[in-house]
Amino acid sequence: MSKRLLVGVFDNEDDTLAAIRVSRRQGFKVVDVYAPYAVHGIDEAMGLSPSRLPWLVFAVGLLGAILKVWFEFWTTAVDWPVNVGGKPFNSLPAFVPVTFEVMVLFAALGAVFSFFVVCRLFPGKRAVLPVAGVTDNRFAIVLEQTDSTFEAPAVRKLFEKLHAVHVEEQITGEVA
Amino acid sequence: MAEAAIALRPPLIEGNKSIAQVTHDVCAPMEARPTVLWWAALLVSFSLLVLGAVAIAYQVAVGVGTWGLNRTVGWAFDITNFVFWIGIGHAGTLISAILFLFRQRWRTSVNRAAEAMTIFAVMCAGIFPVIHTGRPWFAYWMFPYPNTRGSLWVNFRSPLVWDFFAISTYFTVSAMFWFVGLLPDLATIRDRATATWRRQLAGVLSLGWNGSYRAWQRYEVVYLMLAGLGTPLVISVHTIVSWDFATAVLPGWHATIFPPYFVAGAIFSGMAMVLTLMIIARRLMHLQQYITLRHIDRMCKLVITTSGIVGLAYGTEFFTALYSGSSYEQFVFLNRALGPLFWGYWTMVGCNVFVPQLLWFRRVRANVPAVFLICVLVNVGMWFERFIIIVTSLSRDFLPANWFHYAPTRVEVATLLGSFGLFFTLFLLFCRFVPVIAVAEVKGVLNIGKPGQEAAHE
Numbered sequence: 001m002s003k004r005l006l007v008g009v010f011d012n013e014d015d016t017l018a019a020i021r022v023s024r025r026q027g028f029k030v031v032d033v034y035a036p037y038a039v040h041g042i043d044e045a046m047g048l049s050p051s052r053l054p055w056l057v058f059a060v061g062l063l064g065a066i067l068k069v070w071f072e073f074w075t076t077a078v079d080w081p082v083n084v085g086g087k088p089f090n091s092l093p094a095f096v097p098v099t100f101e102v103m104v105l106f107a108a109l110g111a112v113f114s115f116f117v118v119c120r121l122f123p124g125k126r127a128v129l130p131v132a133g134v135t136d137n138r139f140a141i142v143l144e145q146t147d148s149t150f151e152a153p154a155v156r157k158l159f160e161k162l163h164a165v166h167v168e169e170q171i172t173g174e175v176a
Numbered sequence: 177m178a179e180a181a182i183a184l185r186p187p188l189i190e191g192n193k194s195i196a197q198v199t200h201d202v203c204a205p206m207e208a209r210p211t212v213l214w215w216a217a218l219l220v221s222f223s224l225l226v227l228g229a230v231a232i233a234y235q236v237a238v239g240v241g242t243w244g245l246n247r248t249v250g251w252a253f254d255i256t257n258f259v260f261w262i263g264i265g266h267a268g269t270l271i272s273a274i275l276f277l278f279r280q281r282w283r284t285s286v287n288r289a290a291e292a293m294t295i296f297a298v299m300c301a302g303i304f305p306v307i308h309t310g311r312p313w314f315a316y317w318m319f320p321y322p323n324t325r326g327s328l329w330v331n332f333r334s335p336l337v338w339d340f341f342a343i344s345t346y347f348t349v350s351a352m353f354w355f356v357g358l359l360p361d362l363a364t365i366r367d368r369a370t371a372t373w374r375r376q377l378a379g380v381l382s383l384g385w386n387g388s389y390r391a392w393q394r395y396e397v398v399y400l401m402l403a404g405l406g407t408p409l410v411i412s413v414h415t416i417v418s419w420d421f422a423t424a425v426l427p428g429w430h431a432t433i434f435p436p437y438f439v440a441g442a443i444f445s446g447m448a449m450v451l452t453l454m455i456i457a458r459r460l461m462h463l464q465q466y467i468t469l470r471h472i473d474r475m476c477k478l479v480i481t482t483s484g485i486v487g488l489a490y491g492t493e494f495f496t497a498l499y500s501g502s503s504y505e506q507f508v509f510l511n512r513a514l515g516p517l518f519w520g521y522w523t524m525v526g527c528n529v530f531v532p533q534l535l536w537f538r539r540v541r542a543n544v545p546a547v548f549l550i551c552v553l554v555n556v557g558m559w560f561e562r563f564i565i566i567v568t569s570l571s572r573d574f575l576p577a578n579w580f581h582y583a584p585t586r587v588e589v590a591t592l593l594g595s596f597g598l599f600f601t602l603f604l605l606f607c608r609f610v611p612v613i614a615v616a617e618v619k620g621v622l623n624i625g626k627p628g629q630e631a632a633h634e
Contacts, residue, residue: 094333137195
């Protein structure tokens, strides 16, 4: 399905933030915002809900720790107990360091790979930029022209008043 | 109000850069032909790498009998080098993770290179335990996998197994942290590259990053998570390294002070190495406006802080030995300071405790060659610290009848030089092919388009 989009290009974070806030206040649908670096507050201005990744990282880390404690217990006390210096087979305190490392490993791998999956980032993916320069020095706000009440010339004027460097209309299959 | 704050806090990046200028300044040296200086440096470090490779091939073929080890001193040069390199790596994580959590925004200019240093240093460190096994082709036995030896598992009570897990986790997490941080910059390289190979390579590696804020939001969360995980990880890694010694009953090793003492020492030596590399990189890649004298000043302050901690630990060790009432402990420390390796001990104290005191002076911190020299000396001192701890305790333990000296052979020295060769070769290649400065992060600390900065953007 093709979409009619309006892209406002800005050259600094302050103007971008202001334009996002104004667009949302006017009831426009902000499809996405593109930025060359992470700007504090854009996510809030866009109304993005907070990421749930921390919960996932916590769960995966916990899973790693539990699996590792079980594995260490099973190998040293159940499957093939070896007497090392007369220490108890189930020497839980000695299992702590490796358990900790494996917890961190699981949590970190979980964080990074779930990030790639959720953001659909993978090797060979073709990067689709709304306008050139958003990985260099340009900020872009992509609005969707949802219905006939969306008056592109008026929005263009509004963006220009907010110091937009450039405003363009795009008709595409998919951008985000 | 805002102007007053700006006057009090000069900008982190000098030269009033625009956003596009940052991209250009960092990417342009990579796109230009390498300088003669770079080729010369690469030639030297690659020669050392080849020397090390030959030495390793020889000792693997002939056996660890080529080392100067004996019945009394079973650990010496290799473990010294291992601990030395692992320690170097820790400053990278300090800068990338701990300073991130403390919101130290000056870290943005140095974190990329510091993280690269971590990865390369861990690679160098990993060589030594593997060759010390004598049969490196069986190194995979350290991994607990179901095997045909009855499924005889690794001993999870052994600090050496803890070490294996700590180092491999540390390497994996550091590499991921570095790569995630690199994603936006790889996209920047892809989008400005003129050479096809560069565009295609950066295109594959950047995973289709397009600066969408939906990705940025999660990127920030993942970065924070990794920093939060990396902070206890780096402390645990050197703690476990110190346990390799502290769990033994040998006088001079069997001390509860070891974990904090080793962690502080690691950050001390690593910070000195970061400074050494930064001073080289800012010169080679013309980044004086990004890695400014203020950055060097702050890192010097970290060096002198950790130097103080290390100095305190040296003193505490003597006090503990005295207070323990154990004649063996007391002997070990007197032997360190006055025994056959006294020169090593005083090199260590001189380089780690006395020399860094010069950094109290602002004039010294602002003098780049002086800082460079001090940092090199700190690294010499920290290498000797590990050597002294390991060798003095082993060579003269409980029974005088067992005492023996240790001297490294040429093969061991060549292997150490080879590890430096590997480290600097990788670092020089990194300088050429990866943005040395975290472009996307530096853009975030510019004063462009920030509230109260309207005048700047007009």
